[in-house]
Amino acid sequence: MSGHPWPLFDLRIRTPRLELRLPTDEDLLRLVGVASAGVVDRDRTVFLVPWHKLPSPAFERQFLLHWWGNRGRWSPEAWSLGLVARKDGCPIGIQEVMARDFAIKRVVISGSWLGREFQGQGLGTEARAAILALAFDGLGADAAESGYFEGNAASARVSEKLGYRIWGNEVLAIEGKRELEIKVRCTRETWRRDLVPVTIEGLEPCLKLFGVGDLGPDEWATL
Numbered sequence: 001m002s003g004h005p006w007p008l009f010d011l012r013i014r015t016p017r018l019e020l021r022l023p024t025d026e027d028l029l030r031l032v033g034v035a036s037a038g039v040v041d042r043d044r045t046v047f048l049v050p051w052h053k054l055p056s057p058a059f060e061r062q063f064l065l066h067w068w069g070n071r072g073r074w075s076p077e078a079w080s081l082g083l084v085a086r087k088d089g090c091p092i093g094i095q096e097v098m099a100r101d102f103a104i105k106r107v108v109i110s111g112s113w114l115g116r117e118f119q120g121q122g123l124g125t126e127a128r129a130a131i132l133a134l135a136f137d138g139l140g141a142d143a144a145e146s147g148y149f150e151g152n153a154a155s156a157r158v159s160e161k162l163g164y165r166i167w168g169n170e171v172l173a174i175e176g177k178r179e180l181e182i183k184v185r186c187t188r189e190t191w192r193r194d195l196v197p198v199t200i201e202g203l204e205p206c207l208k209l210f211g212v213g214d215l216g217p218d219e220w221a222t223l
Helices: 025-036 058-072 125-137 153-162 204-210
Strands: 012-014 019-021 078-087 090-100 107-114 143-149 165-174 178-185 199-201
Touching: 012 125, 012 143, 019 125, 025 078, 025 090, 058 078, 058 204, 078 125, 090 125, 107 125, 125 143, 125 199, 143 153, 153 178
Parallel strands: 107 143
Antiparallel strands: 012 019, 012 199, 019 078, 078 090, 090 107, 143 178, 165 178
């Protein structure tokens, strides 16, 4: 076997200022520090699961368990790719893209966060552009979906710049409060592909793991 036995570790997506890759344990430990230093004000609701509000050390332990668990739950039918965004070699946040039955539906969903000190600099736009290039050019997706809570102007701007359009909303109950999630969708036709240049390396050996092509019995087994 040539390359990493889990080829996703060799996948690299680059924008002018960022490199996105599957995080190593060292990356995760550094990301714990970035996240604990602050992502948003603790009283704000910006995530479906308010993980950023946990006390230490529960915060650090649940953070690590979440990303370790994502690795172990992977299958071509249901996957979640959490990529560390690195600027000048330093982890600054996470950009996640996920799908269920991608081979049939050809739709991905994304979520992300950046450390507070890295916000407001266009880095979130670059990170989202990276996974849109992966989805559309790399995997052949038909659409990419995302969402943000009402009042989250920063997320709304990133989505609008890259070609997402509002297609609906959903009322959610989070921590006993009513929250309105705005749902947005980007297609090949609306995607602003020229906004951020993106290069992708190491994707071909990963394609079948995303459900793009069939894995043979020597490539995938369920124990």
